[in-house]
Amino acid sequence: MSEQAVRLERGSHYDLDNLATFIAWSGFIVVVLIFVWILGEILVNGISVISWEFLTESPGNAGRSGGILPILVSTGVIVFICLAFALPMGVATAVYLNEYTLKDSRFAKFINISIDVLAAIPSIIYGLFGFVFFNNVLGFGFSLLSGGLTLACMVLPFVIRASIDGLKAVPDAYRESSTALAMSKSASLFYVIIPSAMPGIIAGFLLGIGRALAETAALLFTSGYVDRMPSGVMDSGRALSIHVYDLAMNVSGGDANAYGSAFVLIVVLLVVNSMAIYIGNKIQRRQLR
Amino acid sequence: MELLDRRENVCEMHAESVFNDSSRFMFCIDKLCLCYGNNMIIENVSLNIPKNSVTSIIGPSGCGKTSFLCCLNRLTDLNESCCVTGEVKVGDENVYSSSVNLTEVRRKIGMLFQKPNLFPFSIWRNLELPLKHHGVRDKEVIRLKIQNVLQNVGLWEEVESRLHTPALSLSGGQQQRLCLARTLILEPEVILMDEPCSALDPMSTKKIEELIMELKGNYTIVIVTHNIAQAKRISDHVAFFWNHEGKGVLVEQGTADKIFNYPKHELTAAYVNSGA
Amino acid sequence: MTLSKNSTSYPSIADSVLKWLLVAVGGLSIVIMMLITVFIFTESISAFKIIDIERFFFDERWNPTAGEFYMLPMLVGSLLLMAGSIAIAVPLAVLVAVFNNFYAPKVLSVACRRLVEILAGIPSVVYGLWGLVTLVPMIIMIQSPGTSLLAGIIVLAIMIFPTITILIDSAIRSLPKHYIEASVAIGLKRWSTIISVVLPALRKSIFAGSILGAARAIGETMAVLMVCGNVVQLPDSVFEPMRALTSNIALEMAYAMELHRSSLFVSALLLLCIVFVMMFGKEMILRDKNHV
Numbered sequence: 109m110s111e112q113a114v115r116l117e118r119g120s121h122y123d124l125d126n127l128a129t130f131i132a133w134s135g136f137i138v139v140v141l142i143f144v145w146i147l148g149e150i151l152v153n154g155i156s157v158i159s160w161e162f163l164t165e166s167p168g169n170a171g172r173s174g175g176i177l178p179i180l181v182s183t184g185v186i187v188f189i190c191l192a193f194a195l196p197m198g199v200a201t202a203v204y205l206n207e208y209t210l211k212d213s214r215f216a217k218f219i220n221i222s223i224d225v226l227a228a229i230p231s232i233i234y235g236l237f238g239f240v241f242f243n244n245v246l247g248f249g250f251s252l253l254s255g256g257l258t259l260a261c262m263v264l265p266f267v268i269r270a271s272i273d274g275l276k277a278v279p280d281a282y283r284e285s286s287t288a289l290a291m292s293k294s295a296s297l298f299y300v301i302i303p304s305a306m307p308g309i310i311a312g313f314l315l316g317i318g319r320a321l322a323e324t325a326a327l328l329f330t331s332g333y334v335d336r337m338p339s340g341v342m343d344s345g346r347a348l349s350i351h352v353y354d355l356a357m358n359v360s361g362g363d364a365n366a367y368g369s370a371f372v373l374i375v376v377l378l379v380v381n382s383m384a385i386y387i388g389n390k391i392q393r394r395q396l397r
Numbered sequence: 398m399e400l401l402d403r404r405e406n407v408c409e410m411h412a413e414s415v416f417n418d419s420s421r422f423m424f425c426i427d428k429l430c431l432c433y434g435n436n437m438i439i440e441n442v443s444l445n446i447p448k449n450s451v452t453s454i455i456g457p458s459g460c461g462k463t464s465f466l467c468c469l470n471r472l473t474d475l476n477e478s479c480c481v482t483g484e485v486k487v488g489d490e491n492v493y494s495s496s497v498n499l500t501e502v503r504r505k506i507g508m509l510f511q512k513p514n515l516f517p518f519s520i521w522r523n524l525e526l527p528l529k530h531h532g533v534r535d536k537e538v539i540r541l542k543i544q545n546v547l548q549n550v551g552l553w554e555e556v557e558s559r560l561h562t563p564a565l566s567l568s569g570g571q572q573q574r575l576c577l578a579r580t581l582i583l584e585p586e587v588i589l590m591d592e593p594c595s596a597l598d599p600m601s602t603k604k605i606e607e608l609i610m611e612l613k614g615n616y617t618i619v620i621v622t623h624n625i626a627q628a629k630r631i632s633d634h635v636a637f638f639w640n641h642e643g644k645g646v647l648v649e650q651g652t653a654d655k656i657f658n659y660p661k662h663e664l665t666a667a668y669v670n671s672g673a
Numbered sequence: 674m675t676l677s678k679n680s681t682s683y684p685s686i687a688d689s690v691l692k693w694l695l696v697a698v699g700g701l702s703i704v705i706m707m708l709i710t711v712f713i714f715t716e717s718i719s720a721f722k723i724i725d726i727e728r729f730f731f732d733e734r735w736n737p738t739a740g741e742f743y744m745l746p747m748l749v750g751s752l753l754l755m756a757g758s759i760a761i762a763v764p765l766a767v768l769v770a771v772f773n774n775f776y777a778p779k780v781l782s783v784a785c786r787r788l789v790e791i792l793a794g795i796p797s798v799v800y801g802l803w804g805l806v807t808l809v810p811m812i813i814m815i816q817s818p819g820t821s822l823l824a825g826i827i828v829l830a831i832m833i834f835p836t837i838t839i840l841i842d843s844a845i846r847s848l849p850k851h852y853i854e855a856s857v858a859i860g861l862k863r864w865s866t867i868i869s870v871v872l873p874a875l876r877k878s879i880f881a882g883s884i885l886g887a888a889r890a891i892g893e894t895m896a897v898l899m900v901c902g903n904v905v906q907l908p909d910s911v912f913e914p915m916r917a918l919t920s921n922i923a924l925e926m927a928y929a930m931e932l933h934r935s936s937l938f939v940s941a942l943l944l945l946c947i948v949f950v951m952m953f954g955k956e957m958i959l960r961d962k963n964h965v
Contacts (some may be wrong), residue, residue, distance in 0.1 A: 124862075124864055124865075125862045125863055125864040125865075127864075128863070128864035128867070129776060129863075129864075131768070132768060132771060132772040132775075132776045133772065133776065135765065135768035135769060135772060136768075136769055136772045136773075136776075136777070136785065139765060139769055139834070140785075140788070142831060143788070143792055143831075146799075146800070146803045146831070147795075149803060149807060150799060150802065150803060196698075197698055197701060197702075200694070200695055200698040200699065201695075201698055201699045201701070201702060203695060204695035204696065204698065204699035205699065208692060208695060208696075210477055210478070215696075215699075215700075218703060219699050219700070219702055219703060222702045222703045222705075222706040223702055224952065225706050225949070225952070226702060226705060226706055226709075228888055228948055228949075228952045229709065229892075229945065229948065230888075230891070230892025230893070230894070230919065230944060230945075230948060231892065231894065232892065232894040232919045232922055232923060232941070232944075233709065233713065233892075233941050233944065233945055234709075235922075235923075236712075236713065236716075236922065236926070236937075236938065236941050237708070237709045237712055237713065239926070240712045240716060241708060241712055261705050261709075264702060264705070265702070268702070279514070281510065281512065281514035282514065282516060283475060284472060284475065284510065284514065285508075285510065285514045285515075285516070285576075285579075286516075287472055287474070287475055287503070288470060288472060288503065288507065288508035288510075288580075288589075289503070289507075289526075289527040289530075289579065289580070289583065290499075290500050290501075290502075290503030290504040290527070290530075290531070290583065291526075291527065291530045292500065292530070292687065292688050293688045293691070293692075294687050294688050294691045295530050297691070299526055299530075300516055300526070303518075304516070304517055318794050321796070322794065322795070322796030322797070322798075323796070324796065324797065324798045324894070324895045325894035325895055325919070325923060328923055328926075328927075329926055329927065349796055349798045349895075350798075352798045352799065352802055353798050353801065353802075353895055353898075353899070356801070356802045356805055356806070356899060357805070357898075357899055363806060366802055367802070370798075370799050370802055373796060373798075373799065374795065374796075374799060377794055377795065377796065378791060378794075381790075381791055381794040382787075382791060385787065385790045385791070
């Protein structure tokens with residue numbers, strides 16, 4: 109009797125196990141299908157719009173016709189400004205946290221908390237902050253500059269974290285030997301440690317580009333809406349993501365070009381992010397060794 | 398405990414006998430203590446290290462030999478929780494005084510580590526980098542110096558044709574000799590070596606030992622080693638450290654002949670005979 | 674001899690200048706954090722001076738130009754969106770992370786991991802576009818108007834899913850191997866191992882992932898703005914359109930003046946508080962580190 113019970117129990121376990129395997133596989137397949145569907149739809153609908161003219165012409169008829177050249181230019185300028193500030197600041201902060209402070213120093217703890225907080229703040233709040241601080245208080249108005257600076261604040265925590273990962277992967281032996289060779293701290297930083305931490309810094313750089321490109325809400329009130337070619341960094345300009353949003357929401361009949369712009373956005377992001385992920389994984393593996 | 402009380406007598410006797418003759422010594426170390434946070438690593442070490450000779454630091458694992466070595470060129474600065482008291486005099490200058498020119502001290506005291514720790518750059522760059530940071534700009538001078546040190550460590554023929562390939566592609570023994578070259582290129586007076594052969598095969602070890610014998614006429618060499626046979630082969634002077642209740646202490650010091658053949662302290666005798 | 678003369682060419686002055694420079698730059702992230710909170714706070718103060726707080730909950734409507742500040746529907750809407758998307762995304766993320774570690778063949782699990790990492794970087798505006806053009810018409814087939822709470826929940830769930838999955842996946846990978854070995858050794862099958870050993874050990878990571886996802890969901894603007902219909906009302910069913918706090922800011926900030934403007938900053942402040950409370954709660958719970 110008891111023997112039979114044991115066998116029964118085991119039998120039901122096998123059934124449950126098989127069921128679980130089935131659920132796990134189907135969950136995975138459903139998720140993959142959903143994302144293939146989304147990406148596939150955007151890419152398939154987008155690629156039919158892409159042509160040389162689409163990339164090199166100005167938008168006409170509120171974006172329904174024509175291309176996206178001025179938008180690409182504005183996006184490029186915004187991302188450039190963003191990284192021009194966020195990258196040096198991020199690397200410097202990472203160097204300070206990793207090379208100069210003890211873990212339990214109060215100031216370092218406070219910086220770490222502020223990094224966590226900055227990473228958690230929703231992008232629309234960055235948008236409001238940029239609108240008040242850069243547009244009004246500093247008087248930049250709706251401009252690529254204030255858009256870029258707002259994004260720089262937003263991207264900063266991610267650049268810092270990636271750079272810290274890179275610095276952590278630099279073996280202590282390098283620090284010891286450069287000190288033993290009587291190199292000053294600054295010299296060993298600039299010539300040994302930072303060059304050795306380059307993979308992490310590059311990953312941070314790419315991650316920053318990815319974040320900046322993907323952002324929309326923070327740019328609504330900072331860099332503006334205007335879809336003509338910007339005349340300078342103090343001029344207003346429209347980022348690619350805002351273009352997608354505007355065509356989809358506010359322009360009836362703009363769907364085709366919205367897909368086209370989204371296609372460009374996704375392709376660039378896929379390239380940038382896969383590079384960042386590839387480098388990031390390499391660093392992790394090196395750390396494990 | 399009794400054993401260790403006697404230790405002090407031995408050391409004092411020795412220190413007294415040679416104290417007047419300070420020009421013979423590269424390092425005069427007086428009552429050196431090292432703490433990490435609240436843990437005392439080295440307690441009250443007084444030791445004089447003679448010029449242009451090989452001094453071996455021997456002793457069991459965890460008795461503070463490597464930490465002691467790091468005190469000599471203030472590499473302890475890298476760890477902020479590290480605190481050093483006592484005096485380490487190089488010539489007339491206390492390494493731990495605030496007025497000391499640390500760059501100059503570290504230039505004068507080269508160091509070779511347990512594992513070859515070359516930078517992930519080319520062979521050339523590894524040698525050029527320290528030179529540039531000590532103000533040598535002239536390309537021709539740099540080239541000559543690099544060739545010179547590589548010849549000194551017997552690497553020149555092996556790497557002449559590939560000076561611009563990554564240094565990390567060399568074999569372990571070659572890397573360690575390149576590290577030595579990198580140390581020598583700054584024209585130091587002292588070379589500290591922290592178990593330089595422990596990661597190497599016997600052939601490479603032999604080469605390094607030969608180099609040490611060649612170098613000792615011109616340099617003061619302080620070497621930490623676990624290998625008693627090696628210490629016997631190369632050293633002129635020996636200092637024996639022991640782990641006493643978690644703290645590193647100096648038990649006995651003297652010429653190699655004295656320590657290996659006529660040790661005064663039971664611990665020393667037991668240790669030097671254990672490996673032979 | 675040339676050496677020793679020039680060896681002081683890198684004086685320690687350079688070192689200390691560099692150090693203070695780094696301190697200053699390092700402090701910058703603190704400054705930015707302060708600036709953000711201070712500006713959001715000061716901008717919303719003028720609203721607090723004039724409007725009683727309860728009016729945000731008991732006014733007739735949201736019509737700031739006419740002096741009505743009924744913010745409750747948008748707050749509730751945001752919370753509903755958050756709860757709904759978490760309810761969908763977290764179980765799915767756990768499932769996929771478990772699949773990745775225990776069921777998938779090696780090649781597939783690596784591929785799946787890369788895919789999820791890439792998906793985490795897809796911009797929200799793209800998900801919004803897909804929701805607007807594809808998802809909304811599908812919902813219309815069930816019930817008009819299509820732009821609805823449901824559409825928002827689905828799009829948000831898809832959006833936050835990768836972030837949560839990455840976190841749980843790395844938590845599973847950092848589980849000590851002996852947990853699993855021990856349970857296999859006492860003869861537990863794969864499923865029982867997962868249910869009785871792996872998932873309990875992951876409790877905190879799953880919680881942390883949920884908070885992270887929730888914070889992203891409640892802060893998300895574009896996707897929600899595009900698919901939710903933006904009618905200010907307490908939705909009766911998931912098929913009703915609604916407006917989130919974030920969308921409200923995005924929609925009205927461009928033309929808002931004076932009191933209207935500061936009432937929008939009040940909603941931003943509210944958002945900021947919710948996010949802070951969630952992050953703080955997460956820290957508190959993760960603090961005692963018995964688990965991964």
